[in-house]
Amino acid sequence: MKYIILGIAFFACLHGATAQLKGVVFSHSADPNQKIPIYNAKVRLIQSGEGAYTEEDGTFELILPKILPDTMVISAIGFTSDTIIVTKKDRFAGFQITLYSDQLLPEIVVAAKRSSHSILRLKTLLVENISSDELKKAACCNLSESFETNASVDVNITDAVSGAKKIQMMGLDGVYTQIQFENIPYLRGLESSFGLNSMPGTWVESIQITKGTGNVVNGYESMAGLVNIELKKPEEMERVFVNGYVNRFGRGEINFNSGFRLGKKWSTGWFAHASIVPFEVDENKDGFRDIPNGSNLAVFNRYHYQGKKMEAQLGFNAYWDQRLGGQTSFDGTNFASAYGVLIDSKHIDAFAKTGFFLKKPLHSIGVVYNVKYQTVNANFGLHEFTGSEKRGYVNAIYDGIINNSTHKFKVGMSGVYSDIEQQMDSLNNDRLEIVPGAFGEYTFSGARLSAVVGLRGDYHNIYGFQYAPRVHLKYSFTERLDVRATVGKGWRVPNYMIDNISLLATGRSWIAPDTISPEISWNVGGSISQGFKLWKNAGSITADYFHTRFENQMIVDRDVNINAIVFNSLDGTSYSNSLQVELAYSAGKQIDVRFAYKWLDVKAMYGGILQTKVMVPVHRGFFNIGYTTRNKRWLADATVSVFGEARMPQNALPGGGVTTDEFSPVYPMISAQITHVLHAWEFYLGGENLGNFVQRDPIIDAQNPFSSTFDATRVWAPVVGMNIYAGFRFSIKQPKREVVPEL
Amino acid sequence: MILVLAFVANSASAQELKKVEEVKIQTSAKCGECKERIESALNYVKGVQFAELNNDTKVVTIRYKTKKVTLDKIKAEIAATGYDADDVKALDAAVEKLPMCCKPTHEKH
Known part of the structure; x- marks a missing residue:
């Protein structure tokens, strides 16, 4: 956890001959010319016990103790702590300390960067950060839209009736990417299909996208990537935040957040979200709702305790979503007379995190607990799915250093309890999983080379022992050139029903797998990231390549039989190669471009x-x-994505023929938004799919939804045309806390 | 268009009243919080096109329309925010409202 690199630079700060210790604490920034001071960072001398907090401009002062040398510990919420040995010489010099944002347990991440989208240079792993400024660029609505201004993660519409969206990384389904909420495995099991909707965008503070297998500390399920979501923190979030949104299709949304302090050590955050799609939309006149009607509610309440020796967090989250799709003649109950889609998903969730700082500096123990109960009921025409999941999770991490912060380690144990029940028509897939595990990770942070080497072993009550080793390396050739390499293994137990529930929107029958066994993959990859200056402005170019190879996989075969979707364990080869090149450049202070x-x-x-x-x-x-604009009162942004040809599954057509379009055509997606800032208010107006590109006849045989040739899963482009939306944000900032140093 | 105007205005003789003026004012800002306070106060003054504070020198660069606002008024606005603007001293009442680190009494390296 105490992941630190420090830049100690002596700078002129002479101040008489009083024996004082002075310095400034900055947060690490992608731009070397910009230094952001950290407010309220804790500076403490271990032997003498003297301590202080930094001011708003990051400065601190301490009385130089008589007994020297002493060890100074610098810590701040959301940053990795650091230590510096203080000697007698330091009384005439000042310390310039740089703390780096920490994304590991149990602390909190503060995305203290100016660039709204950036590769985190210091990380050994290839991590992309999406800050709240970047999230504002796509104003609607929940997590699935949050990735719209990002090239690494793709968001796909899964079918033409349920309105569900899924992410993909490296061309692999979202289930192979571990999604976690503040380092707790989050959207898994029953939430793999509709879960992205359960996290409103206005709750999110920042998102970190790791390509390749992540750290071993948070579990075994990251196979293609790891997405970590940081929600707003009680002590930093807005005192009051209200957001309203409405779009052309009648979707309305309201969000309310509020954070405040409860005394000196406690703070709390309250979040509420409600949205509704009240009107029927059928623009392509195929008799089916293009967007399902429905409404959802989500609430979240969190607490944070910051004491001298311990830190704790706890939170509660509840979510309820109901959707009605399918034919416009569907009344919501009679599935025999018209094709209807009815999806009802709910969850309640509680989490707690406790962190204890041990007497030995930079040693700590963190424990994470999570319990969750969720149900999903989904009707697709005459198919009916019911599912429920009870889940418990505990993860305990001991964090420490060996001699100094160059060598750090984490060891710990985890336990997963998951009681999942799935029933689809006559098919049944119930499973009780109990998975105790142990892990160890060593981090080396040298001047140029850094390495993270981890290994975890888990014992699955059904599938036995599984291991997952992971190695990540980074070497900085120059100040601006980083080269990274990674290799690792991940595994998960597939839930073929819920993972592919959109495939129920078809007349094809499902052929269930004979056996279910864990999906296992190895991921190997590397990247080169080069920063540059061009016409006085900073830019960067990043190229990465990843190869994922499955040892075992649940294959969803739509080719073997034109009348069926066949699930089978992999027999042969399955792999993914992914190459991405990205160029980012700031043309002056006002314009940022990315290709x-x-x-x-x-x-x-x-x-x-x-x-x-x-x-x-x-x-x-x-x-x-x-x-x-230079006065920061107007913001505008535009995104153009071009999607190339994709292979299409072959489908039977009514009357005996088959589909002949082997590949989907190339199509563009254009979105743009303009925001006006007026004191505490922000007003925005935006558009999605501005090219008005629509897939014609997304549903095959829409007239006969109960025939065997009906298919609503061959969707490769938007079903609805241009969307125009408008909204506002009103926020009152959290007042800054005036801290009197506790000496 | 504005840029062109500013350029033309700058090269014109001093007697003429320029339509758009750019000035630099030394302020008593201290930290990033101060920068935000001064910039957001000035950017909402009618006639001000933009205000940018240099974090190192604490000099604020302001471009404004001479017909809508005067230099004195801009300085008064900075003073009312709690900071010195060249020769104009900060208003005491406004200084009181500043957070600790922004106050002039606060020691600075």
Whole structure:
């Protein structure tokens, strides 16, 4: 946890001959010219016990103790702590200390960066950060939209009736990316299909996207990537935040957040979200609702305790979502007379985190607890799915250093309890999982080379012992050139029903797998990141390549039988190659541009031969431009994404023929938004799919939804055309806490 | 258009009243919080096109329309925010309201 690199630079700060110790604490920033001071960082001398907090400009002062040398510990919420040996010489010099943002347990991440989207240079792993400024660029609505201005994560519509969206990394389904909420595994199990909707965008403070297998500390399920979501923190979030949103299709949304302090050590945050799609939308006149009607509610309440020796957090989250889709003639109850889609998902969730700082500096113990209960009921025409999951999770981490902060380690144990029940028509898939595990991770932080080496072993009550080693390396060749390499293993137990529930929107029958066994993959990758200056402005170019190879996988085969969707364990080869090149450049203070190109080669055994996975575009281009006026009162941004050809599954057509379009056409997606800032108010107006590109006839045989040729899963582009939305944000900042140093 | 105007205005003779003026004012700002306070106060003054404070020198650069606002008024606005603006001293009442680190009594390296 105490992941530190420090830059001690002596700077002129002479101040008489009083024996005082002075310095400034900054947070690390991507731009070397910009230094952001850390307010309220704790500075403490271990032997003498003297301590102080930094001022708003990051400065601190201490009385130089008589007994020297002493060890000074610098810590701040959301940053990794650091130590410096203080000697007698230091009384005439000042310390310039740089703390780095920490994303590990149990502390909190503060995205203290200016660039709204950036590669975190210091991380050994390739981590992209999306800050709240970047999240504001796509104003609607929840997590699935949060990735719209990002090239690494793709968001796909899964079918033409349920309105569900799923993410993809490296061309691999979202289930192979571990999504976690503040380092707690989050959207898994029953939430793999509709879970992205359960996290409103206005709750999110920042998102970190790690490519490749992540750290071993947070579990075994990150196979293609790891997405960590940081929600707003009680002590830093807005005192009051209100957001309203409405779009052309009648979707309305309201968000309310508030954070405040309860005494000196406690703080609390309250979050509420409600949205509604009240009107029927059928623009392509196929008799089906293009967007399901429905409403959802989400509330979240969190607490934070910051004491001298311990830190604790706890929170409660409840979510309820109901949707009604399908034919416009569907009344919500009679599934026999019209094709209807009814999805009802709910969860309640509680988490707690406790962290104890041990007497030995930079040693601590963190424990995370999470319990969750969720249900999903989904009707797709005559198919009915019911699912419930009870989940418990505990993760205990001991964090320490060996001699100094160059060598750090984490060891710990985890336990997963998951009681999942799934029933789809006559198929049943109930499972009780109990998975105790142990892990160890060593981090070396040298001047140029840094390395994270981890190993975890888990004992699954059904599938036995599984291990997952992971190695990440980073070498800084120059001040601006970083090269990274990673290799690691991940595994998960598939839930073929909920993971593929959108495939119920078809007349094809499902053929269940004979056996279910864990999916296992190895991921190898590397990246080069070069920063540069051009015409006095900073930019960077990053190229990364990842290869994922499955040892075992649940294959969803739409090729072997035109009348069925066949689930089977992998027999042969399955892999993904992903290459991405991204160029980011700030043209002056006001304009930021980003270009990206991605190439995906995802193949597996389908229909007995090795061929490209369906619905994955091989090429994708991305361009984003952001503009801010000099008085910062107007912000504008635009994103253009171009999706290349993707292989399409073959489907039977009514009357005996088959579909002949082997590949989907190339299509663009354009979105743009303009924001006006007026004191505490922000007003925004934006558009999605501004090219008005729509897939014609997304549903095959829409007239006969109960026929075997009906299919609503062949969706490769938006079903609805241009969307225009408008909204406002009103916020009152959290007043700064005036801290009197506790000496 | 504005840029062109500013350029033309700058090269014109001093007697003429320029339409758009750019000035630099030394302030008593101290930290990033001060920068935000001064900039957000000035950016909402009618006639001010933009205000940017240099964090190192604490000099604020302001471009404004001479017909809508005067230099004295801008300085008064800075003073009312709690900071010295060249020769104009900060208003005591406003200084009182500043957070600790922004106050002039606060020691600075």
